[in-house]
Amino acid sequence: MPKMKTKSSAKKRFKVTANGRVKAGQAGKRHGMIKRTRKFIRDARGTTTLSTPDEKIVKGFMPYSR
Numbered sequence: 001m002p003k004m005k006t007k008s009s010a011k012k013r014f015k016v017t018a019n020g021r022v023k024a025g026q027a028g029k030r031h032g033m034i035k036r037t038r039k040f041i042r043d044a045r046g047t048t049t050l051s052t053p054d055e056k057i058v059k060g061f062m063p064y065s066r
Helices: 008-013 038-043 052-061
Strands: 014-016 022-025 047-049
Touching: 008 014, 008 052, 022 052
Parallel strands: none
Antiparallel strands: 014 022, 022 047
């Protein structure tokens, strides 16, 4: 049986933590910062963990990251 392939786009965008959660960068910060509130920009710094349904999808793209 050949090895399964990892989606290249997923391995660049996501990391799996030691507890098995998936970390990702915050969305909505590429452009249009003038119309965003200062609170949104502050809260969207750094990374966040994905929700459980989204985690399931991403883990399917990265079979060896569990």
